[in-house]
Amino acid sequence: MTSEGKPRALDVAELTAPGDVPEAGVVEMAHRRQRHQDRIAGTVRGLPPEETVTADGSDAIAALVLGTAITVQIGDEQPPLMRQALAHGRTWDEIATAAGLTAEQARAAYTAWAERLEEPDRTEALRLAG
Known part of the structure; x- marks a missing residue:
């Protein structure tokens, strides 16, 4: 809830697919x-037992949807963070480990992102990639 007591869009959205977030x-x-x-686990405090878990599985679907949306958003944030790590002398192996990828996957994701940048950022980003 916001300070005005109005629910946020995320609190009232019906989440059945990542595009719903x-x-x-x-x-x-x-x-x-x-x-x-x-x-789902029945651990929300302050709710009556009948409101603790949904019988139709909508909480499980919403949790899956939000997990996917989080993964996508974090994935979008990875290349700029990789750029910062490269600029500070970190290796592709270190970056890959931090991102949960192989070095080849990390480098490919970064290079694909860098190719979409405008000059002179593209040149600098690709230079960092080695």
Whole structure:
């Protein structure tokens, strides 16, 4: 809830596919996903037992949707972070480990992203890639 007591778009959205997720930050999505997971586990405090978990599995679907949306958003944020790591002398092996990828996957994702940049950023980003 916002300070005005109005629900946020993420709180009232029906989440059945990643496209249903309104614009939200990773932290907000993670908190909402945790709420759905808690409902599945029956651990939400202050709710009557009949409201703790949904019998139709909508909390499980919403948690899956939010997990996917978080992964996509984090994936979009990875190449700029890789660029920062490269600029500070980190290796592709270190970057790949941090991103949960192989060095080849990390380098390919970064290069594909760098190719879409405008000059002179593209040249500098590709130079960092080695």
